[in-house]
Amino acid sequence: MTDTQTPSESTLLANYERIIEISRQLNSTYDHTSLLKQIVSAATELIDTEAASIMLIDPITGELRFEISSNLSPHQLSDIIIPMEGSIAGWIATHGEPRVIQDVRNEPGHFQTVDNTIDFQTRNLLGVPMRTHEKVIGVVQAVNKRGNAKFTSSDINILTTLASQAAVAIENARLFRQSDFIAEMVHELRTPLMSLKASTALLMRSDLPEEKRKDIILTMQNETNRLMRLTTDFLDLAQMESGRARLQIEPFEIADLLRESVEVVLPQANEKGISIEVDNTQYTILGDRGKVKQVLLNLLTNAIKYNRPNGEIHVFTNLQHDNGHDMVRIAVADTGYGLSKENQKQMFQKFFRADHTADAATGTGLGLVITKAIIEAHDGQIWLESEENIGTTFYFTLPIA
Numbered sequence: 001m002t003d004t005q006t007p008s009e010s011t012l013l014a015n016y017e018r019i020i021e022i023s024r025q026l027n028s029t030y031d032h033t034s035l036l037k038q039i040v041s042a043a044t045e046l047i048d049t050e051a052a053s054i055m056l057i058d059p060i061t062g063e064l065r066f067e068i069s070s071n072l073s074p075h076q077l078s079d080i081i082i083p084m085e086g087s088i089a090g091w092i093a094t095h096g097e098p099r100v101i102q103d104v105r106n107e108p109g110h111f112q113t114v115d116n117t118i119d120f121q122t123r124n125l126l127g128v129p130m131r132t133h134e135k136v137i138g139v140v141q142a143v144n145k146r147g148n149a150k151f152t153s154s155d156i157n158i159l160t161t162l163a164s165q166a167a168v169a170i171e172n173a174r175l176f177r178q179s180d181f182i183a184e185m186v187h188e189l190r191t192p193l194m195s196l197k198a199s200t201a202l203l204m205r206s207d208l209p210e211e212k213r214k215d216i217i218l219t220m221q222n223e224t225n226r227l228m229r230l231t232t233d234f235l236d237l238a239q240m241e242s243g244r245a246r247l248q249i250e251p252f253e254i255a256d257l258l259r260e261s262v263e264v265v266l267p268q269a270n271e272k273g274i275s276i277e278v279d280n281t282q283y284t285i286l287g288d289r290g291k292v293k294q295v296l297l298n299l300l301t302n303a304i305k306y307n308r309p310n311g312e313i314h315v316f317t318n319l320q321h322d323n324g325h326d327m328v329r330i331a332v333a334d335t336g337y338g339l340s341k342e343n344q345k346q347m348f349q350k351f352f353r354a355d356h357t358a359d360a361a362t363g364t365g366l367g368l369v370i371t372k373a374i375i376e377a378h379d380g381q382i383w384l385e386s387e388e389n390i391g392t393t394f395y396f397t398l399p400i401a
Contacts, residue, residue, distance in 0.1 A: 015046055015158055022162065026169035033376065035173055036068040039140065039166045044070055046162065047126065047142040047155050054130075055082055055089050056138035056170075064093055064139070071120065088127055089139045096136045098128040098160060100151050126151045128160045130167035137167055189230060192223040199223075233366040237350075240373035247288040247377060251401040254328060255282045257289060258315055261296040269304050269313070276300075279316035283328045286401040291374045298367040299332040299394050306392070307336040319400070326400045327380065333393035339386040347384060348372050371396075 022042045026035060036054055043052035053069035064082040084090035088110060092099050102124050104110040110122065123144050130138040140163040145151055199220045202208060208216075258278050269276055285292070303313045312335045320329040339347070350369050375382045375396045386392035 012154060015154075016161075018042075018046060019158065019161055019165070023165045023169075026165060031173070033068075035166070035169055039162070040068055040070045042162055043140055043142050043159060046158050047151075048146050048149075049126075049142040050144035050146060051120075052140065052142045054138060054140055054166075055093070056130075057093060057136070064090055067138070088125070089141060092127045092129050092139045093136055096129045096131060098126070098156050100127075100156065101125050102150050123148070124151065126155055126159060128156065128163045130163045130170070132167045132171045137171065140166065189227070192226050192230070195223045196220055230366075233370060236370050237366055237373065240370060240377065247291060249286060249288060251284050251286055252289045253282055254285045254292075254317060254330065254398075255280050257285075257293055258296065258317075258330075261293055261300060262315070264297060265300045265304060268301070272304065272307065273310040274304055274307050274313060275311075276313045276315065281317050283317060283319070284401040285328055286399045287378050288374075292378075292398065295371045295374050295396065296330075296332070298371050302367070302394075303332055303334040303336070303392075307334045311335040320397055322381070322397060325379075327397040328400050329395055329397050331393055331395045333391060335391045338388040338390050339384075339392055340388060344384060344386055348382075 019042075022038065025038060039054060040052040043049070051069060051071040054067045055064050056067045057064055062084075064084060064087075066080050066082070082089050084094055088099055088101060088107065101107045101110065104122050104124060110125075125141055125143045126145075127139050127141040129136045130140055140159060142151075142155070142159060145155075199216045202216050203213065255278075259280075262276050262278055266276065300313065300315075307313065314333045315331065316333075317328055317330050320327045348368050350366060372382050375398070378398050380397040380399070382394065382396040384392060384394045
């Protein structure tokens with residue numbers, strides 16, 4: 001049942017004009033996170049609710065998972081799976097029809113886990129399916145109509161229209177990202193594969209000197225290792241970009257993880273005579289320890305690779321207040337060659353490699369892209385400051401427990 005009161009014609013016209021504007025914005029970007037943020041923001045604005053959320057059906061497992069909510073951070077959502085049976089969102093996704101609950105206290109199908117997790121009280125909700133031409137890919141929910149008002153038939157129509165536009169935009173973004181990523185992947189795989197092909201052809205020659213044969217075998221080993229790194233990074237990035245990577249959120253001490261990560265890269269640093277100084281200030285982080293270690297190892301390895309012989313690396317932490325949340329800021333600073341302004345703009349782009357060192361080409365060009373995705377999945381930020389011939393510092397933030 002919905003309230004019989006309907007908005008004025010001028011209000012309806014303004015809302016649909018806003019939907020057209022939002023639709024243009026949605027179709028102008030293929031960035032998954034940006035799309036989701038625009039959709040929940042539009043839903044709360046148009047339906048005038050306290051919060052809105054998006055749940056998408058995992059194309060691999062078929063599970064319904066929270067992707068974004070205007071009143072939740074990503075790490076709070078990462079482990080919540082909404083049951084297809086016994087939940088309102090599951091019913092909407094299964095039946096492909098809108099659902100209005102004017103008082104959730106009288107609804108046994110209300111999934112209480114989220115409210116209990118974040119101490120939030122849902123009074124009423126409106127949910128609609130996100131439908132493409134072929135299937136339902138998820139659900140948009142608007143929660144708690146402001147002023148204790150009831151949801152109207154106009155609200156259903158507006159949110160249904162927005163959800164349909166959003167579903168097409170998300171599906172287009174998935175297809176674009178998939179085709180774009182495959183093209184880039186094939187291009188990157190071609191170089192080591194061509195090298196392996198040439199090496200095997202040379203090994204077939206009976207007049208090949210033994211010393212040359214050993215050199216070719218070493219080249220093949222290096223190219224094989226490079227292929228393994230590429231495929232690992234491809235899989236990591238594909239999972240992060242698709243939203244299928246799930247963070248194992250738990251509290252841990254950042255100082256312990258910093259020391260542990262430095263120990264891993266210390267032999268590599270010693271080869272170049274590079275010293276590493278680590279801040280031992282203890283902060284308890286709330287995050288995925290394994291993923292954060294992956295970030296640290298990537299930044300430390302880069303700091304060694306692009307440093308000068310006998311250079312220095314400094315790792316330090318401090319507290320930072322960001323958008324109403326206490327965050328820990330971690331910095332990895334080197335005394336290397338630094339980056340030009342042009343290179344700084346491209347550091348977080350796929351397959352970009354700075355060209356300061358001879359071994360730069362051995363990297364996959366995906367490390368910083370994956371690093372950025374991991375940090376943003378923790379609701380943090382990452383950025384850099386650099387000056388040529390002085391050095392580079394990478395900063396990133398993580399939520400404090």
